[in-house]
Amino acid sequence: MIEPFRIDIPQADLDDLTDRLARTRWPNEVADAGWDYGFPLARLKELAEHWRTRYDWRAHEAELNELPHFTTEIDGQNIHFVHVRSPKPDALALILTHGWPGSFLEFLDVIEPLSRDFHLVIPSIPGYGFSGPTHERGWDVVRTARAWAELMRRLGHERYGAQGGDFGAGISLALGALAPEQVVGVHVNYLPTRPDPDAGLTLSESDEARLDEVRRLMAQRPPYQALQASTPQTIGYALTDSPVGQLAWIAERFAQWTDPDSTIGDERMLTDISLYWLTATAASSARLHRETARQVLPCPVPVGVAVFAHDITRSVRPLAERLYDIRHWSEFERGGHFAAMEVPDLLAGDVRDFFLTGVGKA
Incomplete structure (x- = not known):
């Protein structure tokens, strides 16, 4: 059963957030620390004060409630x-999937341009936001993709495309692998390509430079990833109890993974962080890092890739082509990991090009 849903956070929860922010116990910081030890204290205090005194959740909640929200139960979750339905009745449907530490909010600025030509389904990953926490093991990208296939079936979309970045890319590719008769194509804006000495490929200098970036990342595994992949429950205690802890944990990712010229404002970022805080999904969202093994399912459907200059890593096309049927490849000089928020015009245009050049009509 599919039911309409309306966002209505209890006022007591908002009052509790304000109270906790006012009672923050701050650590000290060494002189001239900058980013050498982590998120700078002055910047975090600035964000926390904005969140406590100027940020208005109710205003953002009202705007979000202008969208058609729904809930359903799939696989016990x-x-x-x-x-969002397109004015074109026979439009192709697209399912858009976010990643961590994002949410369905990532796609707010691409809804209007994409819905001109596509019906849009924008779910929250199990364990994230209003999908609420997960309660059992096994909610990895593959199980989520199976849930998406069932969701699209319930909505009556017999043929559709999939798009995503971060975990959303993995879920979208898994969906193409699990439901190739329904998925006409998969577009991703994040596709890690690991060095493969057995590939027998002669790569360009620029591609080798990209692989050097990957090697450095692999040699120094990011602390957030190590914690969430090994002990998500442990870090979950801190993030669920301290709003400033949750703030620093996510704001650091926005600071480090975006284009230096990113236009993501503090209000949009705080709305995303508020969603994690108000739904108490820090631990359950982190579990996706532990649940998801590094696996590549054979995905037979056409794949489109958008590479943004300031992403965590940049894909190497010859390596990607060994795994997927790459039909479309775009390189952009602007944008980072949160492309739908940073450069929605570029992402929406690339998604449209991929699915309307014949791939989406196959």
């Missing part, structure tokens, strides 16, 4: 999603 509550699933929240936004379903």
Whole structure:
């Protein structure tokens, strides 16, 4: 059963957030620390004060409630999603999937341009936001993709495309592997390509430079990833109890993974962080890092890739082509890991090009 959903955070929860922020116990910081030891204290205090005194959740909640929200239960798990229908009755449907530490909010600025030509389904990953926490083992990208296939079946979308970045890319590719008769193509804006000495490929200098970036990342595994992949419950205690802890944990990712010229404002970022805090999903969202093994399912459907200059890593096309049927490849000089928020015009245009050049009509 699919039911309409309306966002209505209890006022007591908002009051509790304000109270906790006012009672923050701050650590000290060494002189001239900058970013050498982690998120700078002065910047975090600035964000926390904004969140406590100027940020208005109710205003953002009202705007979000202008969208058509729904929930349904699939595989024993509550699933929240936004379903925007195109004015074109016979439009192709697209399912857009976020990653961590994002949310369905990532896609707010691409809804209007994409819905001109596509029906849009924008779910929250199990364990994230209004899909609520997961309660059992096994909610990895493959199980999530199976849930997406069932969701699209319930909505009556017999043929559709999939798009995503971060975990959303993995889920979208898994969906193409699990439901190739329904998925006409997969577009991703994040596709890690690991060095493969057995590939027998002669790569360009620029591609080798990209692989050097990957090697450095692999040699120094990011602390957030190590913690969430090994002990998500442990870090979950701190993030669920301290709003400033949750703030620093996510704001650091926005600071480090975006284009230096990113236009993501503090209000949009705080709305995303508020979603994690108000739904108490820090631990359950982190579990996706532990649940998801590094695996590549054979995905037979056409794949489109958008590479943004300031992403965590940049894909190497010859390596990607060994794994997927790459039909479309774009390189952009602007944008980072949160492309739908940073450069929605570029992402929406690339998604449209991929699915309307014949791939989406196959």
